Amino acid sequence: xxxxxxxxxxxxGPGSGARLRAFGLVTPLLLFVGVTFIAPLVTMLVRxxxxxxxxxxxxxxxxxxxxWNGEGLPPEPVYAAAARELNQAREDRTLGQxxxxxxxxxxxxxxxxxxxxxxxxxxxxxxxxxVFSGINEAWNDPATWHAIKSTGQRFTARHxxxxxxxxxLPDGSVTRQPEERRIYLRLFWRTLLVSSAITFLCLLLGxxxxxxxxxxPPRRANLLLVLVLVPFWTSLLVRxxxxxxxxxxxxxxxxxxxxxxxxxxxxRLAMIxxxxxxxxxxxxxxxxxxxxxxxxxxxxxxxxxxNAAASLGATPRQAFLRVYWPQSLPGVGAGSLLxxxxxxxxxxxxxxxxxxxxxxxxxxxxxHMQTSLNWGLAGALGGVLLLGVLVLYVLYDRLVGVERMxxx
Amino acid sequence: xxxxxxxxxxxxxxxxxxxxxxxxxxxVAPILVIIPLSFNAEPYFTFTxxxxxxxxxxxxxxxxxxIVENEAWRGSMVNSLVIGVSATVLATVxxxxxxLGLASPGVPARRAIMGILISPMVTPVIIAAAGMFFFxxxxxxGQTHLGIILAHATLGVPFVVVTVTATLAAFxxxxxRAAASLGAGPWTAFxxxxLPLIAPGVISGALFAFAVSFxxxxxxxxxxxxxxxxxxxxxxxxIREQISPAILAVATFLIVFAALLLLTVEWLRRRGGGQQ
Numbered sequence: 001x002x003x004x005x006x007x008x009x010x011x012x013g014p015g016s017g018a019r020l021r022a023f024g025l026v027t028p029l030l031l032f033v034g035v036t037f038i039a040p041l042v043t044m045l046v047r048x049x050x051x052x053x054x055x056x057x058x059x060x061x062x063x064x065x066x067x068w069n070g071e072g073l074p075p076e077p078v079y080a081a082a083a084r085e086l087n088q089a090r091e092d093r094t095l096g097q098x099x100x101x102x103x104x105x106x107x108x109x110x111x112x113x114x115x116x117x118x119x120x121x122x123x124x125x126x127x128x129x130x131v132f133s134g135i136n137e138a139w140n141d142p143a144t145w146h147a148i149k150s151t152g153q154r155f156t157a158r159h160x161x162x163x164x165x166x167x168x169l170p171d172g173s174v175t176r177q178p179e180e181r182r183i184y185l186r187l188f189w190r191t192l193l194v195s196s197a198i199t200f201l202c203l204l205l206g207x208x209x210x211x212x213x214x215x216x217p218p219r220r221a222n223l224l225l226v227l228v229l230v231p232f233w234t235s236l237l238v239r240x241x242x243x244x245x246x247x248x249x250x251x252x253x254x255x256x257x258x259x260x261x262x263x264x265x266x267x268r269l270a271m272i273x274x275x276x277x278x279x280x281x282x283x284x285x286x287x288x289x290x291x292x293x294x295x296x297x298x299x300x301x302x303x304x305x306x307n308a309a310a311s312l313g314a315t316p317r318q319a320f321l322r323v324y325w326p327q328s329l330p331g332v333g334a335g336s337l338l339x340x341x342x343x344x345x346x347x348x349x350x351x352x353x354x355x356x357x358x359x360x361x362x363x364x365x366x367x368h369m370q371t372s373l374n375w376g377l378a379g380a381l382g383g384v385l386l387l388g389v390l391v392l393y394v395l396y397d398r399l400v401g402v403e404r405m406x407x408x
Numbered sequence: 409x410x411x412x413x414x415x416x417x418x419x420x421x422x423x424x425x426x427x428x429x430x431x432x433x434x435x436v437a438p439i440l441v442i443i444p445l446s447f448n449a450e451p452y453f454t455f456t457x458x459x460x461x462x463x464x465x466x467x468x469x470x471x472x473x474x475i476v477e478n479e480a481w482r483g484s485m486v487n488s489l490v491i492g493v494s495a496t497v498l499a500t501v502x503x504x505x506x507x508l509g510l511a512s513p514g515v516p517a518r519r520a521i522m523g524i525l526i527s528p529m530v531t532p533v534i535i536a537a538a539g540m541f542f543f544x545x546x547x548x549x550g551q552t553h554l555g556i557i558l559a560h561a562t563l564g565v566p567f568v569v570v571t572v573t574a575t576l577a578a579f580x581x582x583x584x585r586a587a588a589s590l591g592a593g594p595w596t597a598f599x600x601x602x603l604p605l606i607a608p609g610v611i612s613g614a615l616f617a618f619a620v621s622f623x624x625x626x627x628x629x630x631x632x633x634x635x636x637x638x639x640x641x642x643x644x645x646x647i648r649e650q651i652s653p654a655i656l657a658v659a660t661f662l663i664v665f666a667a668l669l670l671l672t673v674e675w676l677r678r679r680g681g682g683q684q
Contacts, residue, residue, distance in 0.1 A: 018512055021594075025509025026521060029502040029565065036562040037528050040539030047542060205431045212428045226674065227432050233666040234439055235623045237643045238659040242438035244647065245445060245453050245656070252441060255454050287435060316420070345532020347626055352647055362534040369538050369630065382535040393530050397519070402526045403573050405566070 041386070048159050048379030054151040057098045058085045062152030065145060070170060074145050079128035082148075083120055090117040104374060105158075106147035112138045146170040159380035184364070184381065191360040194279065195343035201283045202290035202339050203332065210294035210331070214301070225295070232288035240352050243281040247272035247353075273355030281349045286342055290335040293400075297331030334400040341392045345385060361385055439663055446471055446656035453653065471657040481658070484642040491553060491638060492621040495560035499617040502561075503568030504610050508598075510569075511576040522569075529566035536563070537630040544631055551633035559627045564617030571616060575609025608676040615669050622665075 055062050060081040068074045089095040099113035119135045132139035150158070150168070161167055161174065165182040168174050176182065213224045231239060246252045254268045263269065271277060301324065309319035347362035354363070361381060368378035396402065449468040450456050458466025475481045506525060510518055528536065540559050541550070549555030579602065587597035603610075625640035632641065639658065646655045 019514050019516070022509040022512040022515045025505045025512075026515065029506035029525060029569075030521060032498075032502055033525060033528070033562055033565060036540075036558045037531075037536065038524070040536065040543035041531070042539075043543040043546070044535070044539035205434065208424060209428050209431045212425075222674075224432070226670065227436055229670050229674070230667065231435050231439060233619060233670040235640065235659070235662045235666065237623070237625065237640050237647070238442065238662050238666075239439065241643070241647060241655055241659050242442050244651075245441060246438055248453065250452070250454060252454050284434065284438065287431075341530050345530075345534065347532065347534040348644075352644075362532055365534050365538060369541070375538075375542070378538055382532075382538055385532060386535050389530060389532060393523075393527065396530075397523055403522055403570055405526060405529060405570055 044379045045383050045386075048376055048383050049155055049157065051101065051151075051156060051376050052154045053094070053097050054101050054148065055154050057089045057092070057094045058082065058148070058152065061085050061148065065149040065152065068145070068149070070142075070146070070149075073129070073140065073142060076127060076129055078145070079132055079139075080126060083123075083126070083128045083131065086113070086117045087120050090121070100373075101151045102147050104377075105151055106143055108138070109144065109147060112136050112144070143170070156376075159376040160383070162377055163380040163384050184361075187359075187361050187364055188384070191344055191362075194275070194282075194360060195340050198279060198282050198286060198343050199290075199336050199340045201279070202287050203336055205283070206287055206290035206294055206335065207328075207332070210291045210298055211328075213291075213295050214298035215303075228288050228291050228295075231284065232292075236285060236348055237352075239285055240281055240349050243277065243284065243353055244272060247277060247280065272353050273358070275354070275358040277353035277355065278350045278358035278360070281353050282343060282346060285346075285349055286339045289338050289342060293334040293338060294328065294331040297334070298328055301327045330400070334396070334404075337392060337396050337399065338405070341389055341396065345389060442656050442659050442663065446653065446660040448653050448656075451653060453651070453656075471652075471654045474652075474654045475657050478654075480637065481639075481642060481654075484637045484639045487553075487636060488622055488638040488640075491557050491560060491636075492618050494553075494557045495564055495621040496614050496618040498557065498561035499564035499568050500610065500614040503565050503613060503617070504572050507569050507572035507576060510573060511579075525569050526566040528563050529570075533563070533624075533626040537626045540627060541630040550631055551636065553636060555631055556628060556636055559631065560621035560624055561617075563624060563627070564620045567616035567620060568610075568613035571613035572606065572609050575606045579606060608679050612673050612676050615673055619666070619669055 058081075061078060064078045064081055065074060068078065086095065089098055095113060095117055099110045102113065103110040116132065116135050116139070120131075123131055138144050150156075150170075158168065162177075163184050165177045165185045166174055167177050209224070209228070213221050213228075216224060244251070248254070249268045249270065251272075253271065254263075257263045258265050258268065271280070305323050305327070306319050309323045310316070314322065344360075345362055346360065347366060350358055350360050351363055351366065354360070362385070365378050365381050365385070368374045368381065393402070444459070445453065445455065447467040447469065448456065448459065449466050449470065456466055503525075509515060510522060515521070536559075540555075544550050544555045544559070547555075549558070583601050583605070584597050587601045588594070592600065623640055625638075625644050628636060628638050628641045629644065632638070639662070643655055643658060646652070646658075
C-alpha cells in the first residue's frame with residue numbers, strides 16, 4: 001500500500017496492483033457467501049447421499065451382511081452381531097434413529113426393532129437365529145436383512161432414486177416404485193405445469209401494462225410504475241393475507257357475489273386453500289417480476305418504428321406483430337425466465353393458501369424437513385430442484401446477464 | 409400510438425385501456441382492501457354492514473390496541489429490527505466493497521463471481537433454509553440471533569451488489585483519476601469523490617437488503633426458536649393457527665412501511681445515483 005499514492009497506478013490500466021486491490025475487495029464477500037450460503041447447500045447435498053446412522057450403530061452386522069450372498073437367511077454370526085449391537089444401540093439411545101432409517105425401506109421395522117431390542121435385554125446366549133425368530137416373525141424374512149444391509153451403506157443413491165419414484169431391489173436392479181408410492185415425479189410435474197401457467201398468466205397480464213407504461217409520458221409512467229412497485233415492496237405475507245381475506249368462503253369476493261345475487265349463500269365459491277388460490281396469489285406476487293424487465297426493454301424501442309410501419313401501410317395489428325413484438329422479445333424472455341425460476345421454488349404462498357391440492361415440490365421438502373424428518377429425502381428433492389434452478393439460472397445469465405436481475 | 413391507431417380512440421384502444429386498468433386494480437386492490445378491514449370492530453375478515461354504511465360504531469382501533477399490548481408482537485418487532493439492521497449493515501458493507509472490486513477493470517472470473525454472489529436471490533429459500541438448518545446447527549448457530557443475521561445478510565447481498573454495480577456502471581472513472589492527479593490517495597479519492605456520488609445506490613441497496621430481512625420467514629421458521637420470532641414469523645403462525653384481524657393491523661403497518669421504503673428508493677433513484 002506504500003506506493004499507492006502514486007497517481008501512475010490509476011492511469012496504468014489493470015496493473016497487478018489494481019487487480020490485487022479488486023481481488024481484496026471482492027474476497028471478503030466471496031468468503032462470506034461461501035461460508036453462509038454455499039457451504040450449507042453443500043451440507044444438504046452431502047446429507048442426501050451420505051447417511052452413516054445405521055453403519056455407525058451396527059458396524060459388525062452391516063459388515064457381515066456385506067459378505068452375505070443374499071440368498072435365504074444370513075448365517076449365525078450375523079444374528080450374534082445383531083443381538084450385541086441392537087442391545088448396545090438401545091443403551092446408547094440410537095436405536096430409535098436406526099429403526100427409523102430401516103423403517104423407511106421396509107415398513108413395520110420400527111416396532112420390530114424396539115420390541116426385539118427390549119426382548120434381547122434378558123437373553124444371555126444363543127443360538128441367536130432361534131432367539132430372533134422366537135422374538136419376531138420378521139427376522140425369518142430375508143427382506144428384513146436386505147433392508148438392514150441397504151440402509152447400512154454410508155453412501156447411497158437411495159434418496160435420489162426415491163425422489164424420482166424409483167427403488168433398488170435386493171438383487172441390485174433398479175425399478176419404478178409400486179403405483180401407490182409414485183408421488184414425487186407427479187409433484188415435480190405439477191410444479192412445472194403450475195409454474196408455466198403462472199408465467200403465462202404473468203405475461204398475459206404484464207405485457208399490456210408494461211407497454212402502457214413504456215408509452216406513457218414520463219410523469220404518468222412514473223406514477224404507473226409506482227403502482228407496480230407497491231406490491232413488489234409489500235411484504236409477501238401481507239399479500240398472501242390479502243388473498244385469504246378476498247378469496248375465502250366468508251371473504252370479500254364471496255360476500256360481494258352473494259350480495260349481488262350472483263351466487264346463493266350456500267353456493268359460495270371455493271377459491272382458496274386449493275390450486276386456484278395458489279395460482280391467483282402467486283400470479284399476483286410474481287407479476288412485478290414480469291413487468292419490470294418487460295418495461296426496461298420496451299422503453300428502448302423507438303416510437304418511430306411503429307409510426308414508420310403505419311406510414312408504410314401496416315395495420316396496427318401487423319405493425320405490432322412484425323415490428324413491436326419482435327423487439328420486445330428480450331424482455332419477454334427475461335421476464336418469463338425470472339418468473340418461472342422464482343415460481344418453481346416458491347414455498348410460502350402455496351403453503352398458506354394452497355390447501356392440500358395446491359402444494360408444490362417445495363411444500364414436500366418442508367414436509368420432509370419438519371414433519372417426517374426424512375432429511376436425506378428432503379435433501380435429494382432439494383438437490384433435484386436446485387439442479388433445475390441452476391440450469392435456468394445459467395440460461396438467464398447467458399441470455400440476460402445476472403447483474404441485470406430485474407429491479408427498478 | 410395515437411398516430412398508429414388513426415383518428416379517435418377505437419374499440420381496440422378502449423379495450424386495451426380497460427384491460428390495463430383491470431390489471432392495475434388486480435395489483436393494488438388486494439393490498440388496499442386490508443387497510444379498512446384492519447379497523448373492523450368485529451372479529452371478521454370481511455366488511456360488516458355497519459362498515460359499508462360508514463357507521464363509526466363499526467370501526468375501531470381494537471386490533472391495533474391488541475397488537476401494542478401483546479407481548480409476543482412487541483418482542484417480534486424488536487427481533488425484526490435487530491436482525492434486519494444487523495443483516496443490512498453486514499450485507500451493505502460487504503456488498504458495496506465487492507461491487508467496487510468487481511467494477512474495476514481486469515477482475516479475473518468476474519462473471520463467475522457475479523453468478524455466485526447473486527445466486528442467493530434465485531435459489532429457492534426452502535433449499536437455502538434446509539441447508540442452513542443443518543450447517544448452522546453443526547456450528548452451534550441454530551436458534552441464535554447471529555445465525556439468522558448471517559443468513560439474512562446472505563439473502564440481502566445480491567440486492568446490494570446489483571444496485572451498487574448498476575450505480576457504478578454510470579460512475580465516471582475519470583473523476584477518480586482527476587482526484588488522483590490532484591494528489592489524493594486511493595482512500596481519500598474514494599471517500600471524498602466516489603462514495604458521495606454512489607451513496608444513493610448504496611442506500612437503495614441497503615433498503616432492499618433490509619426489506620428482504622424484514623419480510624423473511626422461511627429461514628426463521630427453520631432456524632429460529634421462540635427467542636428469534638420476527639414479525640413475519642409471528643404472522644405466519646397467525647395465519648396458520650388462530651387467524652384474527654390483529655394480523656390485518658400488522659399488515660397495515662407493514663404496507664405503510666413498504667410504501668415509505670418504496671418512496672425513499674424512488675426518490676434516491678431520481679436524485680440520480682447516476683442511473684437514468
